[in-house]
Amino acid sequence: MSTANTTPSTAAEDSPLLISTEGAVRVLTLNRPQALNAFTTGLLGQLRVALDEAAHDETVRAVLITGAGRAFCAGQDLSDPHIKPEFDEHAGEVDAHKKPKAKDIGNLLDHYYIPLALRLRSMPVPTVCAVNGVAAGAGANFALGCDLVLAGQSASFIQAFSKIGLVPDCGGTWLLTRLVGRARAMQLALLGDKLPAADAQAWGLIARCVADAELQSEAMATAQKLAKMPTKALVQTREALDASMDLEFEDALKLEARLQSQLGYAHDYLEGAAAFLTKRQPTFKDR
Numbered sequence: 001m002s003t004a005n006t007t008p009s010t011a012a013e014d015s016p017l018l019i020s021t022e023g024a025v026r027v028l029t030l031n032r033p034q035a036l037n038a039f040t041t042g043l044l045g046q047l048r049v050a051l052d053e054a055a056h057d058e059t060v061r062a063v064l065i066t067g068a069g070r071a072f073c074a075g076q077d078l079s080d081p082h083i084k085p086e087f088d089e090h091a092g093e094v095d096a097h098k099k100p101k102a103k104d105i106g107n108l109l110d111h112y113y114i115p116l117a118l119r120l121r122s123m124p125v126p127t128v129c130a131v132n133g134v135a136a137g138a139g140a141n142f143a144l145g146c147d148l149v150l151a152g153q154s155a156s157f158i159q160a161f162s163k164i165g166l167v168p169d170c171g172g173t174w175l176l177t178r179l180v181g182r183a184r185a186m187q188l189a190l191l192g193d194k195l196p197a198a199d200a201q202a203w204g205l206i207a208r209c210v211a212d213a214e215l216q217s218e219a220m221a222t223a224q225k226l227a228k229m230p231t232k233a234l235v236q237t238r239e240a241l242d243a244s245m246d247l248e249f250e251d252a253l254k255l256e257a258r259l260q261s262q263l264g265y266a267h268d269y270l271e272g273a274a275a276f277l278t279k280r281q282p283t284f285k286d287r
């Protein structure tokens with residue numbers, strides 16, 4: 001990714017989340033490469049705050065999320081003290097008589113993953129994910145929650161949950177069935193096998209698989225393109241497409257009419273139509 005005009009707003013290079021801005025694009029980089037950017041509660045918290053800040057900053061018109069190092073994100077950090085069960089690490093296997101003392105994983109979801117997934121899905125600007133390597137468990141589903149997902153050819157997606165006795169979370173059950181249909185969602189979720197990025201594109205799980213060397217520049221170009229577009233219309237398109245899955249055809253038509261009715265009074269539509277009719281480039285401002 002080009003670093004030209006990039007303003008780092010997080011000084012510490014060893015912070016688990018790096019934040020920078022390139023033009024109107026806020027770039028968030030998961031930065032725990034030694035653990036394949038696995039989510040700790042600290043990283044999850046920082047990510048949510050960073051998304052909140054981007055949402056409230058009127059100068060931000062798109063968000064780009066990626067990972068440092070060879071992975072995008074290996075999902076929940078299984079060694080995080082907030083969820084790691086207490087067990088005898090030397091025994092090698094779980095002794096049925098001395099069951100590990102488990103912690104309530106649901107609490108972690110309630111306090112961290114659910115607010116994060118809702119925040120991501122309700123961003124007032126478009127979101128782009130550049131999946132630069134393996135995306136596993138919640139890392140895969142966080143990526144898939146973004147509006148446009150690009151992946152490098154060596155990246156892959158793994159619904160790792162079944163391998164450790166869990167169900168897909170971070171929106172996985174909702175996203176997978178909608179993106180690839182039940183049969184493929186079941187295959188991914190039950191077997192927990194690695195799906196290479198090229199197959200993910202062929203399946204319709206992601207928008208594009210690109211050469212590794214071009215991933216960051218392509219993702220940035222996509223985010224910059226979105227940042228110049230009519231933001232409100234893009235965000236309401238997300239809303240309408242998501243809602244359509246649960247609507248009757250007539251109700252989808254009515255939702256489109258309601259959104260169009262609002263957008264028709266907004267600056268961006270007036271500007272877009274005027275620019276077209278006067279054969280000039282539009283300058284969109286609404287957010």
Ligand code: T3D
Binds near residue numbers: 038075079160
């Ligand atoms: O409590 C809950 O679990 C609730 C929340 C659930 C949400 C979830 O996301 S559940 C799913 C959690 N994730 C996983 O189960 C994936 C675990 N990781 C892997 O299966 C593999 O690491 C990968 C397939 C992602 C990549 O494999 P590979 O061979 O490229 O790398 P590696 O050698 O396995 O990992 C490299 C290092 O990253 C290694 O550390 P080390 O030995 O070099 O010090 C490994 O332990 C660490 N690492 C990878 N994933 C995690 C992790 N450390 C902590 N947590 C991880 N999830």
